[in-house]
Amino acid sequence: MSTIHATDETAAIQPTATLPPRITAALIARLTGMVAAGSGTDSRPPFPMTEVYTGAHVGDLPQSRPEDITEAFAVARAAQREWASWPLRRRLAVFERAHELFLREGETIADLIQIGAGKTRRMALEESCDVPMVISHYLKTARRVLRPRRHGGPVPLVTTSFEEHRPKGAVAVIAPWNFPFAIAISDSVPALIAGNAVVLKPDNKTALCALFGVELLYRAGLPRGLFQVVCGTGPDVGPTLIGGSDFVMFTGSTATGRVVGEQAGRNLIGCSLELGGKNPMIVLDDANLDDAIAGAMFAVFGNSGQACMHIERIYVHERIHDEFLRRLVAAAEELGSKIGAAYDYAPEFGSLVSADQLARVAEHVDDARAKGATVHTGGRARPDIGPAFYEPTVLTGVTPDMVHAKAETFGPVVSVYAFRDEDEAVRLANDTDYGLNASVWTTDLARGRRIADRLESGNININDGFVATYSAKSTPSGGVKQSGVGNRHGDQGLMKYTDTVNIGVVKLQVLAARARLPYEMQVKTTLATLRLMRRTRLR
Template identity: 75%
Template sequence: METSMQSGATTLPPRITKTLIDRLTAMVTAGTAGDKREPYEMIEVYTGAVVGELPQSSPEDVVAAAAQARSAQKEWASWSVERRLEVFARWHELILAEIETIADLIQIGSGKTRRMAIEESCDPPMVISHYLKTAARVLKPVQRGGYMPVISTSIQQHRPKGVVAVIAPWNFPFAIAMSDSTPALIAGNGVVLKPDNKTALCTLFGVELLYQAGLPRGLMQVVCGGGPDVGPTLIENSDYVMFTGSTATGRTIGEQAGRNLIGCSLELGGKNPMLVLEDANLDDVIPGAIFAVFGNTGQACMHIERIYVHDRVYDEFVRRFVAAAEELGSKAGASYGTDPEFGSLVSPDQLARVSEHVEDARAKGATVLTGGKARPDIGPAFYEPTVLTDVTAEMTHATMETFGPVVTIYKFSAEKDAIAQANATTYGLNASVWSRNLARAEKIAGQLEAGNVNVNDGFVVTYSSKATPSGGLKQSGVGTRHGDAGLLKYTDSVNIGVQKRQVMAARAAMPYAKQLQTTLLTLRMMRKLRLR
């Protein structure tokens, strides 16, 4: 039996062998045109040790991958929706059966805690389950009335676009890559997936399981490489783009998609606010806010970076929140076990970005209530849970997405001022409001400028509602995932009109004036009778 790989001071889980890593990396489309590029060294975040080499795709490889997906897509699109869904029912079970291995691979590349890795692994099964229940209905052709009752009809078809590019991020590499690919494939498309180099292993394993479930060979391709290296060619050879990542990169992708006259869905950054009203139950708010801020070490597009607290409960909230943050920090650890409750940032580069934001705020007068330091004694990319106050507009952290375990707490007195401050951002991805009075909280939620607004929760209640579309407003994105819209976006809507008898064409025997009079009378009657 092959033994588990050794990685610095940490032993990788027994499930993760060199054979497994080599098998997964062999799935990347690379070197097809003889252009074999320098491989990317995959790092175990906990120790910084190399665990394997990931092939890098050239533009020619991307072209080849898209061509293979397009070829396989023609047969896949001819399958009934029900037949396609059988593959996903099997994939659902395979993911659950292999959830521990998936969590191992997520942790290797991201450094998140075991519990967070398991939670991430559960997201694709939730998405699959939703579309197993709804996809046949959503994709079914719909017959509607035509312009004239009885003698004409209109049929709306939903046809797959062809090849969909899914560009996945490193923060939830398995969940987002698999959950975004699922509706694209169910709709009848081929997929070319580009994971982030740092976290590609778990996505490759997900693709392997999908093929084990019966997906036609060639339908889902994986290319790897830097965004500027493979991104433009990927968009050039796709019919739709699904991207999750930064607003800056999303703008570039949107521009190229627009030039190619193809659609795109972009889930981008956030500077997400939380409002804590004076009647909020702090026993519920504190643990909810801790998770909303520090879950996944703050590396979530929907995580909270700004908290506005009513002045009547401000002091108590700050005291309890800081204490809870310090307790969480004491449970940090580099481990594949379930004991650590606070994990690593994804890389030393990300740690440097987070540290730069905090140091900029500190230098300009912000108060660091707790945290504000790296923890190299735990691992090369660990950073303490950090709570700031006295943050002002000229500080980077005030307006830019930090994407780490850092939050600022502000005090407010008037509800309208808190709403205005929460909305004073170019982002609009997520928001949260806490109150015992649900009617009041829902009224405030209706005034917050975000695509997802959670009442008495940070972000889980909206993101886990797979039946409802989820997306961003303002510079937080274009389009949505989940719900009927998250499936239909991967299709072209085709209108097939059927006319059983010609009645509206000009007739030589009828003078034009009389024809116009008849037409206007017909239009008025149809409106009054609510026929059209």
């Protein structure tokens, strides 16, 4: 560990936190210098970045004005015209190099993630691996997905149609703070591969790791200006960012997603929204409890509960409910003894992202406690460790009048309930406005599939919490109900960043009305032709 001191070159940053040796004042200055933001008397006050573990000042992040965002789009669009002209194989060669760079720089990426988000080293390293996984998937599939396709026209043999997928132009990516590196860069990669420019808005608190990801892509060979970064609060930069784009990829709350979707609709551009969740886990009476407890611990408390797909409600068959609860509480208490603030692998449970997020989590737990819920373990902040630490918390007796029952808490808090039969479990799991993720635990996989078929969720994991679906980069992932619109990953995760163009070719003029033939006869001929093509399966 080394303390960063300001130099003349970086005097405006004045970092004071004790950070890993890889994170120098020069690196922070270089990264923050990538933000599209004006300087001088008309610039906006910078955002003071802090190390979550201590609350100490790390650096100042420039904030973009509307005119800065407009200029960023102009620069990005100019670079995009060159980038889109490159053959796909040349664009993919950039990402071949980027794949190795992201793996090689994994430790620095993890450092930057931890500084802003406060998660454990394990979670930070796992997050850094998401980008190479996404790159690897699209390196394998992009040629197939984006290649032009020839189809039959309306009249066999003499007409043909061609399907092409062209880049939309400039894509806005609005990334959250909970997985600030993975989502910012992994959502941008397919947009770039498809031939687009990207204008990224990371969260202020966690921007450093996203900026480093952009730097690595430039080092891999992206044309200068193609990937722009703007920073600021949503109300300050959102309207100009969305208004200047040809497509929006947003990950965040359902409330903000509605605002993004409304503005995209007014501008007649597409959007993909991954929004909130109140995700259920069902533990059937034949479940392997060793596996189910281990799975629940990660699904509930991984990343300190700050994952869109993490589990906040667990429904356990009444026959095994008490034993499951006993073991879950014991495991949560053990995890609570391994809380820590360190840039190594010793701590197994990390910080929340900010004191504000801690206040939200504490408010939900305090409300449940005041209204009669039982707190079996946790339910306390840990200021002795850092300003945003909160213990792993297990509740029972949560009733519909409690905030935690319906609202997304987004922290290390779970409520446990008993159910009598499968019908009740499915009804309770589906009793939410959200539909992002669900989990079913059973030793009978056919039974698990039957339950999964009845759950209202865009991602459903059998004998896993959420990793099985999210890590399956070949399969589209998204939410239903109030949890989102559109998908990331899979073919759809690439195709959404393109416009589909239909080119029709007529080799012989057979579509126009035939001169001197009565229209009634033309109708009969057309209907007879349609019947013949159906019988012969020509069309």
